[in-house]
Amino acid sequence: xxxxxxxxxxxxxxxxxVLEDQEHPDPSETRTVIFPATDSPxxxxxxxxxxGRPPFPAVYYHSRIQNEFIxxxxxxxxRVSGNVKDNKDLTSWSLTNDxxxxxxxxxxxxxxxxxxxxxxxxxxxxxxxxxxxxxESLEEVRRLCNLLxxxxxxxxxxxxxxxxxxxxxxxxxxxxxxxxxxxFLYCFEPQIDTVHPMHRYNHEFGKSMRERCxxxxxxQETYGEVPSTLMVLTKxxxxxxxxPERLLSKxxxxxxxxxxxxxxxxxxxxxxxxxxxxxxxxIEFRQHEGxxxxxxxxxxxKTVVGMLEFVESEDYASFAxxxxxxxxxxxxxxxxxxxxxxxxxxxxPTLADRGWKIIDLLERIGQQxxxxxxxxxxxxxNMPPRTRYRNxxxxxxxxxxxxxxxxxxxxxxxxAWRRLFDxxxxxxxxSNLAGVxxxxxxxxxxxxxxxxxxxxxxxxxxxxxxxxxxxL
Numbered sequence: 001x002x003x004x005x006x007x008x009x010x011x012x013x014x015x016x017x018v019l020e021d022q023e024h025p026d027p028s029e030t031r032t033v034i035f036p037a038t039d040s041p042x043x044x045x046x047x048x049x050x051x052g053r054p055p056f057p058a059v060y061y062h063s064r065i066q067n068e069f070i071x072x073x074x075x076x077x078x079r080v081s082g083n084v085k086d087n088k089d090l091t092s093w094s095l096t097n098d099x100x101x102x103x104x105x106x107x108x109x110x111x112x113x114x115x116x117x118x119x120x121x122x123x124x125x126x127x128x129x130x131x132x133x134x135x136e137s138l139e140e141v142r143r144l145c146n147l148l149x150x151x152x153x154x155x156x157x158x159x160x161x162x163x164x165x166x167x168x169x170x171x172x173x174x175x176x177x178x179x180x181x182x183x184f185l186y187c188f189e190p191q192i193d194t195v196h197p198m199h200r201y202n203h204e205f206g207k208s209m210r211e212r213c214x215x216x217x218x219x220q221e222t223y224g225e226v227p228s229t230l231m232v233l234t235k236x237x238x239x240x241x242x243x244p245e246r247l248l249s250k251x252x253x254x255x256x257x258x259x260x261x262x263x264x265x266x267x268x269x270x271x272x273x274x275x276x277x278x279x280x281x282x283i284e285f286r287q288h289e290g291x292x293x294x295x296x297x298x299x300x301x302k303t304v305v306g307m308l309e310f311v312e313s314e315d316y317a318s319f320a321x322x323x324x325x326x327x328x329x330x331x332x333x334x335x336x337x338x339x340x341x342x343x344x345x346x347x348x349p350t351l352a353d354r355g356w357k358i359i360d361l362l363e364r365i366g367q368q369x370x371x372x373x374x375x376x377x378x379x380x381x382n383m384p385p386r387t388r389y390r391n392x393x394x395x396x397x398x399x400x401x402x403x404x405x406x407x408x409x410x411x412x413x414x415x416a417w418r419r420l421f422d423x424x425x426x427x428x429x430x431s432n433l434a435g436v437x438x439x440x441x442x443x444x445x446x447x448x449x450x451x452x453x454x455x456x457x458x459x460x461x462x463x464x465x466x467x468x469x470x471x472l
């Protein structure tokens with residue numbers, strides 16, 4: 001049985017400051033915007049600047065901001081890391097610079113240029129200790145947020161985000177639970193997205209798992225179409241490997257976004273290997289917009305912990321039934337192709353907008369407090385165009401594969417049988433998942449020649465009955 005949940009937060013902010021020799025834009029401002037010099041070799045007083053050159057930009061004041069943060073936070077009684085270079089200290093609050101955030105953000109058609117109020121701004125990230133998930137820890141997050149708001153002038157905008165790490169201390173996650181968590185997050189991504197504003201959907205550092213993960217990309221490149229939710233969930237929940245670490249690694253590779261795994265709305269790098277190999281064996285949630293509102297942060301922490309707790313504790317038959325019922329009722333999803341409004345007129349709102357909203361999901365998994373909190377605060381999104389991948393390849397080997405044209409009757413026939421073969425695999429695996437025996441002859445003469453192992457049916461060739469029986 002898993003241990004108590006642990007969590008940590010990363011709060012991205014853009015901090016205001018007055019440069020040396022700059023006129024103060026608002027002398028009545030009581031919060032710290034002029035940061036005292038430090039003894040750090042990185043302080044601008046210790047960096048040579050040629051005469052006549054412009055002043056150092058705001059990013060060069062980072063050591064001063066760090067030093068003031070440490071002073072203020074320590075004086076208030078919080079644990080804070082005195083070593084600003086130490087980003088592995090999981091017992092204290094710390095501050096690092098963040099070059100991905102800033103103010104004002106670049107203007108867009110929907111967002112005009114924001115006022116900088118005469119200040120200069122630089123991006124920072126506040127990193128919490130690793131907390132046990134309990135009311136005392138959540139209260140500490142609230143108190144720290146209140147402290148920052150009183151002492152520093154900062155903003156959150158479209159460039160900032162809130163990242164939440166959830167784990168079980170150093171124990172990590174059971175590989176089977178990871179597969180179920182991923183299936184849950186994939187299935188309910190449309191509902192979860194409605195908690196967040198549009199600018200957090202598919203933003204640069206938090207892309208949609210449904211749209212951009214490796215499995216979706218591979219599927220489209222192979223079959224020329226977007227996989228159904230049933231296809232993906234069947235893949236995740238029936239995947240087997242001979243050893244736990246192989247299963248974790250494969251699950252992470254299938255669902256990650258970006259080469260480093262940090263570009264998606266969830267990040268599984270921390271659980272892609274055995275716990276002893278990861279500094280922070282956590283699942284990171286990256287989709288929330290930037291905020292330093294302690295109540296908003298703690299409600300989101302409780303939300304994602306509640307989701308993982310439900311997955312790990314729910315009876316598997318009940319869990320599978322929930323996913324199945326939702327999949328059966330998800331008649332369409334937004335494509336961002338300019339025809340979503342027409343689809344809504346013809347078929348009604350999507351399931352996430354009416355019929356099974358995030359509020360319904362939270363109530364179903366026992367999070368009534370969070371359901372009440374988010375009621376009236378959700379968003380209905382007009383999705384931007386979805387990414388499509390077109391480089392079609394096939395696991396099927398036509399005898400004339402090198403020469404056959406895709407317009408030829410031979411190719412079209414093989415392609416039709418290939419699609420039917422893959423759908424039969426999905427039906428079989430999904431039926432077995434639901435406890436219904438279903439089989440067909442994969443090697444029958446009906447099917448075109450194909451690889452023994454394909455993207456649906458890729459059980460590790462080294463798997464034995466004993467090794468593959470991973471237990472919850």
